[in-house]
Amino acid sequence: MSILNKLKPDFWHFQKTEGGPRKRLVNFPRLWKSTVLLTAGVSLIPLIFITIVDYNVTQRSIESEFLLRTSRIVSNLRRTVFFFLEERRSSLDFIIHENKFEELTDFARLARILENLRKSFGQFADLGVIDASGIQRTYVGPYELKDKDYSSQEWYDQAVKQGLYISDVFMGYRRIPHFVIAVKRDLTEGKFFILRASLDIEPFEKFLSEIDIAGAGDAFIINHQGILQTSSRNHGNVLEKINLSIPKYSSQTEVLEGKNPEGEDLVIGYRYIEQTPFVLMIIKKKRVLMESWKKTRIKLIIFLVVSVILILAVIVSTATYMVNKIYLADEKRVMALHKAEYANKMASIGRLASGVAHEVNNPLAIINEKAGLIKDLFTFKDEYAHDEKLIGLVDSVLSSVKRCGRITRRLLRFARHMDVSIKQISLEEVIHEVLGFLEKEAEYRSIEVSVEVKDVPSFETDRGKLQQVFLNIINNAFAAMDDGGHLTIVAKREPGDDVSVTIADDGCGIDEKEITHIFEPFFSTKTGQGGTGLGLSITYGLLQELGGGISVRSKVGKGTIFTITLPLHMDEKKRTKA
Amino acid sequence: MKILLVDDERELVTTLAERLAIRGIDADWATTGEEALKMAEAESYTLAVLDIKIPRISGFSLKRKLQEKHPEMKFIFMTGHGCGYDLEAGSGEAGAENCLAKPVDIKTLIEKMNEALEAGGGAL
Numbered sequence: 001m002s003i004l005n006k007l008k009p010d011f012w013h014f015q016k017t018e019g020g021p022r023k024r025l026v027n028f029p030r031l032w033k034s035t036v037l038l039t040a041g042v043s044l045i046p047l048i049f050i051t052i053v054d055y056n057v058t059q060r061s062i063e064s065e066f067l068l069r070t071s072r073i074v075s076n077l078r079r080t081v082f083f084f085l086e087e088r089r090s091s092l093d094f095i096i097h098e099n100k101f102e103e104l105t106d107f108a109r110l111a112r113i114l115e116n117l118r119k120s121f122g123q124f125a126d127l128g129v130i131d132a133s134g135i136q137r138t139y140v141g142p143y144e145l146k147d148k149d150y151s152s153q154e155w156y157d158q159a160v161k162q163g164l165y166i167s168d169v170f171m172g173y174r175r176i177p178h179f180v181i182a183v184k185r186d187l188t189e190g191k192f193f194i195l196r197a198s199l200d201i202e203p204f205e206k207f208l209s210e211i212d213i214a215g216a217g218d219a220f221i222i223n224h225q226g227i228l229q230t231s232s233r234n235h236g237n238v239l240e241k242i243n244l245s246i247p248k249y250s251s252q253t254e255v256l257e258g259k260n261p262e263g264e265d266l267v268i269g270y271r272y273i274e275q276t277p278f279v280l281m282i283i284k285k286k287r288v289l290m291e292s293w294k295k296t297r298i299k300l301i302i303f304l305v306v307s308v309i310l311i312l313a314v315i316v317s318t319a320t321y322m323v324n325k326i327y328l329a330d331e332k333r334v335m336a337l338h339k340a341e342y343a344n345k346m347a348s349i350g351r352l353a354s355g356v357a358h359e360v361n362n363p364l365a366i367i368n369e370k371a372g373l374i375k376d377l378f379t380f381k382d383e384y385a386h387d388e389k390l391i392g393l394v395d396s397v398l399s400s401v402k403r404c405g406r407i408t409r410r411l412l413r414f415a416r417h418m419d420v421s422i423k424q425i426s427l428e429e430v431i432h433e434v435l436g437f438l439e440k441e442a443e444y445r446s447i448e449v450s451v452e453v454k455d456v457p458s459f460e461t462d463r464g465k466l467q468q469v470f471l472n473i474i475n476n477a478f479a480a481m482d483d484g485g486h487l488t489i490v491a492k493r494e495p496g497d498d499v500s501v502t503i504a505d506d507g508c509g510i511d512e513k514e515i516t517h518i519f520e521p522f523f524s525t526k527t528g529q530g531g532t533g534l535g536l537s538i539t540y541g542l543l544q545e546l547g548g549g550i551s552v553r554s555k556v557g558k559g560t561i562f563t564i565t566l567p568l569h570m571d572e573k574k575r576t577k578a
Numbered sequence: 579m580k581i582l583l584v585d586d587e588r589e590l591v592t593t594l595a596e597r598l599a600i601r602g603i604d605a606d607w608a609t610t611g612e613e614a615l616k617m618a619e620a621e622s623y624t625l626a627v628l629d630i631k632i633p634r635i636s637g638f639s640l641k642r643k644l645q646e647k648h649p650e651m652k653f654i655f656m657t658g659h660g661c662g663y664d665l666e667a668g669s670g671e672a673g674a675e676n677c678l679a680k681p682v683d684i685k686t687l688i689e690k691m692n693e694a695l696e697a698g699g700g701a702l
Contacts, residue, residue: 354659361658361680362587368681369593376600405681412660 009320011327024334028327035319043311051304055297062293066215067267070282071255073211074269077219078253078280080207082273085166088121088199089181096185096195104129104195105138114140123200125178130156130194141198143173159184159194166276169201169229169239177201177238179229201238205230215267215284222246223277234260235283244268247279257286335537342538346468357408364404371397410436422570425463427491427499428453434470438478445483454492456499459568465542466566472535473503473562480507480560499566506559515554546570580621581691583607584614584640585629585656594627597684603691611635611643618644625652625691630659652694654687656680 011028095113096104103109114127126141134151150156159165159182167180182196208219208230220232226246231238243261247254247270255269265286272279375394378384384391413433431451435442442449477487491501510518519540543550547567554560581598583591583605591607598605606621608614611632618626626644630637641653654676661677678690 357660358658362590365656365658365680365682366587366589366593368683369590369597372684373593373597373600376597380600401681402683405679409660409679 009324009327011324025326025330028323031326032319032323035323036315039315039319040312043315044308047307047311048304051300055300058296058300059293062290062296066284066289067255069214070267070269070284071253073213073219074253074255074271074280074282077208077211077282078271078273081204081221081278081280084204085181085273085276088197089164089166089183091117091121092181092183092195092197096183096193101129101131101185101187101193104193107138107140110138111140117197123203125174125176125198125200128196130182130196132192136196137193155180155182156194159196160192164275166278168223168227168277171239172198177229201230205238209233213282213284215286215289217282217284219280219282221278221280224272224279229278232283244283247281335541339538339541353411357411360404361408364401364408368398368401368405371401422460423463424458424460425466426458427456427501430463430466431470431489431491431501434467434474437471438474441478442487445478445481445485447478447481447483447485447487449487449489451489452491454490456491456493457568459499459566460570461546461566465546469539469542469546469564470503472539473564476535477503477505477507477560477562480509481505482507493568494565497568499568501564501566502561503564504559504561509556509558509560510552510554511556515552518552519550579604579624581605582614582617582623582626584611584626584632584637585609586632587629594684594687598688601684601688603688611640614640615643618647622648623651625654625694627654627656627687627691630655630657652697654678654690654694656682 011032095117099109099113104113110127110129114124117124117127126139126143126145128136128139128141128145130136130150134149134153134156136145136148136150139145139148155165155167163184163186165180165182169177169179171177178198178200180196180198182194184192184194186192204221208221211219213219216234218233218235220235221229222242223229224246226242226244228236228238228240228242232242235242235244244258244266247256247268249272251272251274253269253271255267258266258268260266260283267284267286267289269282269284270279371394375391375398378387378390378394410433428451431453435449435451438449441447474487474489481487486506488504489501490504491499494500518536520537540550543564543566547570549565551563552560553563581603583594583598584607585591585594586609588609591609595605595607606617606623608617609632611634614626626641628637628640632640637655637657644651644653656678658680661679676690676694678687
């Protein structure tokens, strides 16, 4: 807390004052808060807004970029798969049209053709010719399938109706995943025959697995029921059911977003391959794809945070600096106003005092002369000359007049010094003069005042200011002391070119918390009792003008010691200023 | 040898003149500057005691006018303002030694008068 308090600028301790000359221009903490809030708002809101917009735009463009890339890969792969099937279909088509039914049913010829197909394409497993009644007339392959009746099978119907049939992948007797392509040749008079070939899916698997797809990608083929036609890396083996939902039919390449059973976000690209039961699928993991975005995102967030911190730091420090400057200027203004007020007050008191003294002096002079004449008359006439009572009465009138004269003279002297500048003074004389004003009070309250001036030469200073300084401090001491207190004033020469005056009382003392504030303007413990809180701050200011200083030590219940230092020689600047 | 007392307070000058008379000092008095100048034409005074503040004319101006006619004349000033202040206002007109602050003690006044006259080679 104490560190926080030290960090707080001066104006933070600002206290609102009611009207009058002490009224400050503005409420400084509020000014500071509104400045900081407004500037921070104006600068940070657009920054945050732009960053959010940029964040979204970048994210969206990265997303659409890899959706597009996925779509392109799907299209390319589809073309490859399509051509692969088309190539094989065309070769079968060529064979069925180039050879007559009789030629193809010749086992040796068919075996040669299969041999050639294997040489060209590799994965042909068998080859068979089926006549219009659905009976396999010739078969070249690993099984005994000659004369097998296919007329009741679904693929046969389809091949008859559409002229082409491509099957799903199945295991068959060989326990090797393969699929079937069947093509039909129409002859005259409604006659036809069918050429049927089994193909291993191995080359499919090979080139699908060889494709390197970004984002831990997976490329495979399923059928319309979601059964895997080639094995996949992450979604099951061949002829297993895929663990994702089957994408709905579309004649075009589609890319959509989904989730796998583990809840990971996926980018799914697919294409229904026309005239086949196959659907080509490419699955990518979004998390892996977004890796580069993550790096960009962290950079963006760091940029935002650093900018916000920098902007806030600049705003807070600038606002603090400016508001504090205004506060200090305002404090100076209020202080100057009060100094002027105080000087005016003192000047008015001076004028009043000298006016009163002068006005009183004239009637006093008359009383003096009249009483003097009475005394003269008595003294010079024998019949009264020995009347001691009469003479005593007149003498007491005359001594009272003298006393009044002393008072008015002191008043005049005090008032006169109010506006006089630098003069040679005797410190002892000034102290006694000030004490003269408080003589009666000291007497009534039995306050013992002792003054000791050790080895202090007369020196040049502003007598009026010095008088005010002493009057303020001694007045305060009197206010702090109970009846019967002791006031000790010691003036002595200090090493160097200084004089020190200590004014010690045994009064109530000053609280430790308050002692640091007593030279501040408007600080008063006597508020409500006529204290303005100006006395000591004015004293401080006056001593500074004289080139001196003031310090204080105090203990509650024991008393207070003020120490004033004054230079024996004022420097030129102070002299002209004073 | 005669003395002139000038002060706008009639009560003061009359009483003062009477007290001086009791002490064997012959003194005339005036309450305005004009009166004082007129009296100085008819009579020649060795010394004048002037209030610094008298109506229409200051004690210092009155001193100058009187001095024109009687260069030998001596002066003492009285003031209700305290000597320092008034002497500064008319500096050069009178030294501090010739000023008395009201109320004036008669003994001090006579001493001052003697001092002034001694400087000019005479005494009361």
